[in-house]
Every structure is written in structure tokens, then in C-alpha cells.
Amino acid sequence: MPNMQRINRESTPPVSAPRNTLSARPRFSRENVTKALFVVPAAVFTVLFFGYPVVKNITMSLQDYTTKTFFTGEAPWVGIKNYATIFGSNLFTPALLNTALFTLGSIAGQFVIGLALATFFKRRFPLSNFLRSMLLLPWLLPLIVGSATWRSILDQDSGILNRSLEGLGVIHDPIPWLTSPAVALSAVILVNIWVGIPFNVTIIYGGLQDIPEELYEAAALDGATGWKAFRNITWPNLRPVVSVVLVLGVVYTLKVLDIILGLTNGGPANATQTLAVRSYQESFINFQFGSGAAYSNVLILISLIFAIIYLRANRRAVDE
Amino acid sequence: MHAGLLTALGILFLAVMLFPIYWMVNASLQPSGNTLTAGFFPTNPSFDGYATAVSQQGKNLVTSLLVSTGTVLLTLAIAAPASYALAQFKFRWINAALLVILIAQMIPGIVIANALYAAYNDLGLLNSIPGLILADSTHSVPFAILILRAFMIGIPPSLVEAARVDGAGLIRAFLSIVIPISRNSLITAGLFSFLFSWSDFLFALTLTTTQAVRPVTLGIYQYLGSEISNWSAVMATAVLSSLPAIVLLLIAQKYIAAGATGGAVK
Numbered sequence: 001m002p003n004m005q006r007i008n009r010e011s012t013p014p015v016s017a018p019r020n021t022l023s024a025r026p027r028f029s030r031e032n033v034t035k036a037l038f039v040v041p042a043a044v045f046t047v048l049f050f051g052y053p054v055v056k057n058i059t060m061s062l063q064d065y066t067t068k069t070f071f072t073g074e075a076p077w078v079g080i081k082n083y084a085t086i087f088g089s090n091l092f093t094p095a096l097l098n099t100a101l102f103t104l105g106s107i108a109g110q111f112v113i114g115l116a117l118a119t120f121f122k123r124r125f126p127l128s129n130f131l132r133s134m135l136l137l138p139w140l141l142p143l144i145v146g147s148a149t150w151r152s153i154l155d156q157d158s159g160i161l162n163r164s165l166e167g168l169g170v171i172h173d174p175i176p177w178l179t180s181p182a183v184a185l186s187a188v189i190l191v192n193i194w195v196g197i198p199f200n201v202t203i204i205y206g207g208l209q210d211i212p213e214e215l216y217e218a219a220a221l222d223g224a225t226g227w228k229a230f231r232n233i234t235w236p237n238l239r240p241v242v243s244v245v246l247v248l249g250v251v252y253t254l255k256v257l258d259i260i261l262g263l264t265n266g267g268p269a270n271a272t273q274t275l276a277v278r279s280y281q282e283s284f285i286n287f288q289f290g291s292g293a294a295y296s297n298v299l300i301l302i303s304l305i306f307a308i309i310y311l312r313a314n315r316r317a318v319d320e
Numbered sequence: 321m322h323a324g325l326l327t328a329l330g331i332l333f334l335a336v337m338l339f340p341i342y343w344m345v346n347a348s349l350q351p352s353g354n355t356l357t358a359g360f361f362p363t364n365p366s367f368d369g370y371a372t373a374v375s376q377q378g379k380n381l382v383t384s385l386l387v388s389t390g391t392v393l394l395t396l397a398i399a400a401p402a403s404y405a406l407a408q409f410k411f412r413w414i415n416a417a418l419l420v421i422l423i424a425q426m427i428p429g430i431v432i433a434n435a436l437y438a439a440y441n442d443l444g445l446l447n448s449i450p451g452l453i454l455a456d457s458t459h460s461v462p463f464a465i466l467i468l469r470a471f472m473i474g475i476p477p478s479l480v481e482a483a484r485v486d487g488a489g490l491i492r493a494f495l496s497i498v499i500p501i502s503r504n505s506l507i508t509a510g511l512f513s514f515l516f517s518w519s520d521f522l523f524a525l526t527l528t529t530t531q532a533v534r535p536v537t538l539g540i541y542q543y544l545g546s547e548i549s550n551w552s553a554v555m556a557t558a559v560l561s562s563l564p565a566i567v568l569l570l571i572a573q574k575y576i577a578a579g580a581t582g583g584a585v586k
Contacts, residue, residue: 031490034489034490034491035405035409035411035490037401037491038402038405038409038494039401039402039405039406039417041397041398041401042398042401042402042461043402045398045457045461046420046421046424046461049436049454049455049457049461050420050424050427050432050458052435052439053427053431053434053435053436054427054435056435056438056439057435060434060435060438069438070438070441117333120326120330123326125323125324125326125330126323126324126327127327127330128326128330131330131331131333131334133576133577134334134569135334135337136569136576136580137338137341137566137569138337138340140565140576141341141562141565142518142519142520142540142561143519143521144519144541144544144561145344145537145558145561145562146340147544148344148540148543148544148555148557148558149340149347149555150340151544152347152554152555153343158357160358194337198337251426254428255428255429255430257429257430257521257522258522261521261525261541262540262544265545279428279430279431279434280430280526283433283434283526284433284525284526289434289437292430293434296428296431299430299431300428303426303427303428307423307426311419311422
């Protein structure tokens with residue numbers, strides 16, 4: 001999910017000079033040992049719950065790691081066989097394609113609507129702050145709650161969406177939103193857009209707040225208002241925030257699992273399979289942990305590329 | 321444009337965005353049954369769905385509450401001292417540590433779940449509340465560190481120095497000076513840790529295998545897995561699972577807004 005990663009463009013106050021007046025302290029002084037104790041719990045946690053899983057996924061992906069392993073403790077090394085299996089699987093290409101479509105579709109929708117709403121809420125009007133913070137609600141709810149709710153809305157026969165569309169005469173036959181391979185991916189993207197809008201509004205709104213008002217005032221004197229002001233002032237000044245929000249959106253959308261499992265479970269007819277869903281199903285449905293790990297390593301590799309882009313974009317955002 | 325018109329438009333946008341949540345509440349008040357023939361308003365509200373939800377999911381709600389509370393405590397215990405160190409101590413590796421935290425936040429949960437399942441199986445942590453607390457903390461520890469560090473970086477070192485001059489050790493000074501003045505950011509980090517853990521689905525799904533320990537998110541998923549026979553119970557459970565987010569957004573708006581905009585990533 002567009003989990004929370006926030007950007008803050010304000011520069012941090014400089015950390016004041018070291019208070020250590022005794023410059024010739026030994027490296028392992030009591031003071032330094034105490035200081036190290038502050039980071040030990042976080043360091044241990046990071047190694048065990050982030051470092052170990054990444055390493056374990058790499059080794060698992062090179063092993064024949066199945067249910068049997070849990071009884072016998074044996075996981076024979078098989079080299080790149082798991083990768084050969086998943087790349088050769090007829091589900092790999094569709095899953096990769098769906099991941100790309102799901103990510104692109106979700107990000108495009110979230111961003112455009114998020115930008116529009118953020119621009120709207122930038123104007124001051126009664127209740128604007130209250131309404132904007134209430135907008136956060138879809139993002140704070142458990143994703144599986146969103147899935148359940150949308151399952152009821154999109155239900156083919158009795159869901160409110162089809163009933164309303166039929167009542168308005170827009171459609172004559174109910175649309176099988178989640179049960180037809182042709183539309184299921186679009187429906188899942190729609191729901192993910194709904195989930196991601198608050199995140200986009202919040203970050204873009206923050207970016208808009210940082211654009212100095214004087215720029216608009218000066219532009220207004222030159223006759224640039226409305227769309228012109230947006231194109232010449234808002235957009236160029238927002239660019240660094242935009243790159244951060246897009247790249248983060250990609251990293252978070254790549255790993256979405258709750259929404260797809262809750263809405264379609266990867267179906268119908270594998271129409272909503274993504275790399276994350278494949279990884280889950282190989283490991284926890286088929287108990288082929290080796291293949292599951294291979295899928296998640298592909299996912300990590302793609303995320304890593306975007307993470308690097310993110311770090312560069314973020315550095316630019318801070319510099320500017 | 322007239323301010324009143326803008327407010328009306330804002331309410332309209334919000335109404336569209338929140339319609340699914342309204343619909344969830346509306347559907348939860350319908351008489352039980354396997355169809356969704358609800359009208360736009362619950363004219364004859366029935367609480368059957370809630371009765372079923374509480375009897376079937378009550379235990380799971382308690383499990384979620386225990387796991388989420390535990391996650392808050394563990395997350396703050398890990399993140400608060402680390403954030404202070406990253407904000408105020410002069411270690412050479414601080415930038416490297418921040419980079420690790422940023423990257424950690426991007427690791428897909430399924431990667432962690434794959435590895436933890438095997439490890440938990442050996443350690444006997446599957447189907448256990450401590451196991452879920454530890455796993456759920458991966459959602460919140462990096463975020464909490466970033467939020468808390470963003471605040472602690474602004475604490476004047478002279479405050480702590482004054483206490484040190486009076487003879488307090490570093491740890492005592494941290495507990496008696498830094499923690500109290502960081503109260504607001506600790507509340508923000510704690511609230512979000514709670515909501516992340518409460519919302520967790522992936523670890524509930526992969527790290528529990530029996531009915532014994534089962535967070536409510538998984539309870540909802542199981543309703544969804546089969547042919548849905550009782551929509552009002554599903555929706556009532558969904559409403560009950562939404563309560564923490566709704567209540568916190570209403571009563572602790574200040575802290576939620578701070579977390580939504582302030583968890584600085586530098």
C-alpha cells in the first residue's frame with residue numbers, strides 16, 4: 001500500500017557542535033559504550049527482521065525448499081533451477097505485465113486525482129483543513145476492510161455500482177467487475193487508486209504549501225493566473241516533490257498484496273496475478289518456498305532500481 | 321470563487337471519496353442474508369450483523385488489540401533511543417544508518433514473510449502473539465525512527481547537558497528530559513504503529529496457521545474467501561475493524577496530521 005513515507009522539504013536545523021570537551025577520550029570510553037547502547041535494539045531488530053529475510057530469500061531461492069524441508073530439515077541446493085522454473089512458467093510474463101499495468105494505472109490515477117484535490121484544497125475556505133484531514137480516512141483503514149467494502153460495491157448481481165448504473169440506464173447488463181478476466185484488473189486498479197489518493201494529496205499538498213506565495217503575486221502582476229500560473233510556477237516548483245511521490249508510489253504499489261488477495265485472489269483465470277501475488281501463492285499455497293523466494297527476489301530487484309531513483313530524486317528535492 | 325461554493329465542492333469531493341465507507345456502515349445495518357439489496361439509507365437498521373460479528377470475531381478483535389498494543393510498545397522501545405542517537409550523537413555511520421532505514425522501509429512484506437515463516441517454524445513462534453508483534457513491528461519501526469528523529473534533531477543539546485552537569489547519566493537524562501519533551505512525536509509514532517499493526521494482513525495471513533491466534537484482518541479475509549453468505553456480518557466486522565482509524569482521526573487529528581506530513585525522509 002502507499003504506506004507512509006513522508007517527505008519534508010524543510011531543511012533540518014544543524015546539529016550543534018559536539019558537547020564533548022574532553023577531546024582525547026578513548027574510543028571505548030564508558031560514555032561511548034552507553035551511547036552505542038541506544039542503537040543496539042534497533043540494530044539487532046534491523047539485522048534480524050530486515051537483513052536476515054533478504055539474505056534468507058536469496059539462499060532459499062537457490063534451494064529446493066518445500067514442506068518436506070520443515071520435517072527433514074533438508075533443503076538441497078539446486079542452483080538457478082527455481083529461477084528457470086519461474087521464468088519458464090506460463091504465469092511469469094502475465095504476472096510481470098499485470099504488475100506493470102497495475103502499478104502504472106494505480107500511480108497515474110492516484111497522482112492525477114491527488115494533484116487535482118491538493119490544488120483544490122490549497123485554497124482557503126471554511127472547513128478546508130477539516131475536510132482535507134477527513135480525506136485521510138481511506139488510507140488509515142485496514143486495506144482488507146477496503147477490499148471487503150469494494151467487494152460488496154462491485155458485486156455483479158446486487159452490488160450498488162451495477163444497480164446504480166442500471167438504474168441510470170448507463171448499462172443494460174450488469175458488469176462482472178471482479179469475475180470477468182477482461183475487467184478484473186481494471187476494477188482492482190480502481191480500488192487501489194481510491195486507497196492511494198489520500199497519500200498523494202497529503203504529499204503534494206505539502207509541496208504546494210512550500211511554494212512561496214510571492215511567486216504567484218509577482219506572476220499575477222504579469223497577468224499569469226489560473227492555468228498559466230500552474231504551468232509556469234506550480235509545476236516547475238513542484239517537480240522534485242512529484243518525482244519523489246511517483247517513485248515512492250511505484251515502490252509501494254509493487255508490493256501490494258492485501259487488495260488483490262481480498263478482491264480477486266489473483267483470479268479470475270489469473271487475470272490479476274502480480275509478482276507479489278505469485279510469490280505469496282508459490283510459498284504459502286503451493287509450499288514451494290524456493291520458487292516463492294525467486295519471485296520475491298525479482299520483486300526486490302525491481303524495487304531496488306526504483307529505490308535508487310528515489311534516493312536520487314529525494315536528494316534533489318532536499319537540495320533545491 | 322465564492323468561499324461557500326468552495327466548501328460545498330469540498331464536501332462533495334469528500335463525500336465521493338468516503339462513499340465506500342458510508343456504504344460499509346449502511347450494509348452492516350441490513351438484516352442478515354446473502355444478498356446486498358440495501359437501499360441508500362438503513363431505514364430499518366438491524367444489528368444482527370453486529371451480533372454475529374461480535375460472536376464470531378470478538379476473540380480475533382481482542383487478538384488484534386493485543387498485537388497492536390504490543391507493537392506500539394516494542395516499536396517505541398526500539399525507535400525512541402535509536403532516534404535520539406541518530407539525531408544527536410556524532411557517529412560517523414549515521415548517514416549510512418539512515419540509508420539502511422529508508423531501504424528497509426521499501427522491502428516488500430512478502431520477502432519478510434517468506435523468511436520468517438521458516439524461522440518461526442523452527443522457533444515455535446508461528447501462531448503466537450509475540451511472533452506477530454515482532455513481525456508487525458517491521459511495518460512501524462523505520463517509520464517511527466524517521467518521525468522521532470525529525471523531532472529530536474531540534475532538541476537543544478543544552479537541555480540534556482544541564483541534567484548531565486547535575487550528575488545524571490546519559491540514560492537517565494534521556495528518560496527524564498528527552499522522552500517528556502518528545503511526548504507529541506511519541507504519540508504520533510505510537511498512533512501510527514498501532515494503526516499499521518491493526519491493519520496488518522500479510523503477517524496475519526502467513527504467520528498464523530490455526531484459529532488459535534487470529535487477527536481480525538484475517539477473519540475478514542476468511543469471510544471473503546468463501547461464497548459470502550452473510551454480508552451484514554462481514555460489513556459489521558469491517559466497521560468494527562475501522563473503528564480505531566475513525567476514532568483516532570476524529571479525536572487525535574493533530575497527531576495524525578503530524579504523522580502524515582512530518583515523518584521526514586531526508
